[in-house]
Amino acid sequence: MIDFPRWKYWLVGIVMVLGLLYAAPNAFRPQPAVQISPNRDAKIDATLQKQVVADLDKAKVPYQGIAIDKDRMLVRFANTEVQLQGSDTLRLALGDNYTVALNLATTVPHWLQAIGGRAMPLGLDLQGGVHFLMAVDQGAVLKKQQQRYLDDIRSLLRQKQIAYDVVSQSGDGVQAIFKTSDDRDKAFAAITADSTDLNLSDSRTPGGGYALFAEIKSDVLQKLAQTTITQNVTTLRNRINELGVSEPLIQQQGQSRIVVELPGVQDTAEAKRVLGAVATLEYHANDENVNPQEAARTGNVPPDDRLYYMKDGTPVVLKKRIIVSGDELVDASQGYDQQTGMPDVNVTLNSAGARKMLDFTTNNVGKRMGVVYIEQTPEVKIVDGKEVHTSKTTETVLNNAVIQGVFGKKFQTTGLSQQEAQTLSLMLRSGSLAAPMQIVEERVIGPSLGQDNIKKGERAVILGLALVLIAAAFYYRLFGLVADVALTFNLLILIAVMSAVGVTLTMPGIAGIVLTLGMSIDANVLICERIREELHHGSTPLASIRAGYEKAWSVILDANVTHLLAALGLVTVGSGAIKGFGITLGIGILTSLFTSVTMTHAITALIHGRHKKFKTLWV
Numbered sequence: 280m281i282d283f284p285r286w287k288y289w290l291v292g293i294v295m296v297l298g299l300l301y302a303a304p305n306a307f308r309p310q311p312a313v314q315i316s317p318n319r320d321a322k323i324d325a326t327l328q329k330q331v332v333a334d335l336d337k338a339k340v341p342y343q344g345i346a347i348d349k350d351r352m353l354v355r356f357a358n359t360e361v362q363l364q365g366s367d368t369l370r371l372a373l374g375d376n377y378t379v380a381l382n383l384a385t386t387v388p389h390w391l392q393a394i395g396g397r398a399m400p401l402g403l404d405l406q407g408g409v410h411f412l413m414a415v416d417q418g419a420v421l422k423k424q425q426q427r428y429l430d431d432i433r434s435l436l437r438q439k440q441i442a443y444d445v446v447s448q449s450g451d452g453v454q455a456i457f458k459t460s461d462d463r464d465k466a467f468a469a470i471t472a473d474s475t476d477l478n479l480s481d482s483r484t485p486g487g488g489y490a491l492f493a494e495i496k497s498d499v500l501q502k503l504a505q506t507t508i509t510q511n512v513t514t515l516r517n518r519i520n521e522l523g524v525s526e527p528l529i530q531q532q533g534q535s536r537i538v539v540e541l542p543g544v545q546d547t548a549e550a551k552r553v554l555g556a557v558a559t560l561e562y563h564a565n566d567e568n569v570n571p572q573e574a575a576r577t578g579n580v581p582p583d584d585r586l587y588y589m590k591d592g593t594p595v596v597l598k599k600r601i602i603v604s605g606d607e608l609v610d611a612s613q614g615y616d617q618q619t620g621m622p623d624v625n626v627t628l629n630s631a632g633a634r635k636m637l638d639f640t641t642n643n644v645g646k647r648m649g650v651v652y653i654e655q656t657p658e659v660k661i662v663d664g665k666e667v668h669t670s671k672t673t674e675t676v677l678n679n680a681v682i683q684g685v686f687g688k689k690f691q692t693t694g695l696s697q698q699e700a701q702t703l704s705l706m707l708r709s710g711s712l713a714a715p716m717q718i719v720e721e722r723v724i725g726p727s728l729g730q731d732n733i734k735k736g737e738r739a740v741i742l743g744l745a746l747v748l749i750a751a752a753f754y755y756r757l758f759g760l761v762a763d764v765a766l767t768f769n770l771l772i773l774i775a776v777m778s779a780v781g782v783t784l785t786m787p788g789i790a791g792i793v794l795t796l797g798m799s800i801d802a803n804v805l806i807c808e809r810i811r812e813e814l815h816h817g818s819t820p821l822a823s824i825r826a827g828y829e830k831a832w833s834v835i836l837d838a839n840v841t842h843l844l845a846a847l848g849l850v851t852v853g854s855g856a857i858k859g860f861g862i863t864l865g866i867g868i869l870t871s872l873f874t875s876v877t878m879t880h881a882i883t884a885l886i887h888g889r890h891k892k893f894k895t896l897w898v
Contacts, residue, residue, distance in 0.1 A: 317350065327377075366381055479493055588675065603632045625691055644682055787863075795863070
């Protein structure tokens with residue numbers, strides 16, 4: 280009998296069952312839907328559901344179902360054409376209180392969803408939408424940082440009463456010129472004590488003055504470049520919510536570029552308008568003498584105050600006078616309070632903002648201060664047949680914290696959870712784009728083209744699989760049929776793993792699947808040829824099978840490891856379509872190693888293991 284452990288039979292059986300289960304959700308096509316999410320103090324409830332039904336019936340837009348899922352509502356439609364009609368109707372009817380987004384509702388049975396089964400998300404080339412590749416101007420970041428250090432050095436020299444001739448930008452840093460070496464030495468000591476981000480060097484000027492050059496350290500510049508990308512990604516993600524895109528993709532590509540993919544969006548002008556919006560931050564004092572709940576109910580607000588709302592809809596009454604604006608914000612990062620160990624947000628202001636904040640906090644310890652996020656987005660309206668350019672302003676209070684002590688340039692906001700602190704620090708930095716961005720690549724993919732890509736991809740996979748199955752069965756007979764079974768399960772397991780992990784399926788991903796099907800049969804070719812060779816040398820059938828698997832394993836492993844290294848290189852160095860191809864190829868190599876060796880060995884053992892006396896093999 281062929282020596283094959285019983286636990287491996289169990290392993291193969293379990294993997295085959297799990298592969299079938301977790302690949303099954305991809306057989307259920309998603310259904311076009313409209314997703315409704317609340318803004319401010321709006322609610323998703325039965326009352327809203329009745330309103331949605333009435334609005335759709337009034338507009339004579341047929342729908343196939345409405346369901347409330349936690350804090351959102353999904354309205355299902357028969358096709359994309361009706362979906363677009365429903366989206367336009369609901370956007371107009373619900374107004375700014377709700378965000379109406381195009382979405383794809385799953386049709387996977389609930390019992391499959393309960394065990395974690397889900398279909399692979401589709402990429403832009405299969406679903407349709409808008410693709411932007413945006414380049415960040417890192418030169419503008421450097422100039423902004425130089426201006427910050429220039430203002431800080433000027434303020435520091437005045438504070439220390441150190442005389443200087445001029446302080447100006449120079450190269451990658453700031454240059455200060457003094458009349459005496461004594462003043463320069465004092466400035467050197469003061470700047471060194473105040474900042475650890477600068478490398479200082481001194482020299483003489485052609486006019487006989489004493490110069491001090493402060494250059495920004497390379498590691499600080501690298502951190503600043505990465506922070507800039509992070510800030511812009513966060514800002515774009517906040518802005519894209521207004522477009523009504525349910526599952527946007529905004530991610531960094533390389534050192535200075537950002538990829539923005541908006542599934543379902545076909546209007547590039549609208550997308551550019553929102554991406555180009557301008558936003559800022561303002562710090563206001565809280566009016567402790569006014570009840571915000573009463574002010575919101577009656578509308579009676581003192582003339583020097585203004586009524587705002589938090590993100591959760593809570594009213595806040597703040598003074599109109601601005602303490603510090605977002606233009607004076609230098610940095611904001613998440614940290615931990617040294618005394619309590621609780622999360623906080625560390626905020627850094629420039630010299631002008633620091634003086635204002637110091638004056639305000641000196642007289643207002645124990646009172647509240649609000650952080651207001653203000654966004655202005657350009658709008659184009661048609662009035663009397665002509666385009667009128669206007670702007671829409673949205674104002675939200677991000678935080679309304681108690682001032683614990685006197686502070687100026689640097690201060691902390693406490694009383695937050697770790698997630699809240701991280702979100703607030705990102706929001707503070709994302710008040711406006713940290714650096715200008717330019718669209719260097721723009722692509723629009725229609726939904727019909729996406730469906731055509733899906734059909735072509737399916738045909739490519741089916742044709743590739745069929746040709747390999749027929750060739751293997753024709754040439755290797757019974758062993759070819761065994762390899763066909765393993766190859767079919769390799770495709771199912773590959774799809775199951777990609778679905779469970781959440782790998783987005785794209786056209787390059789489909790190419791990776793087709794390539795995997797062709798490569799995975801190589802192992803079975805090696806095993807079959809080794810078995811034939813052993814039979815040719817006079818070995819018995821059972822001994823030939825055992826020797827075939829044992830001697831072919833090292834060659835199979837070497838070949839797949841080299842392929843795996845190539846896939847790892849594509850994933851590590853590549854981006855976009857290349858990275859998607861590498862991920863699919865890497866997963867396919869791992870699954871094919873299991874199916875082409877372990878699974879075929881188990882099936883072969885079941886067929887031949889119980890028959891000791893057979894004279895030949897169908898190979």
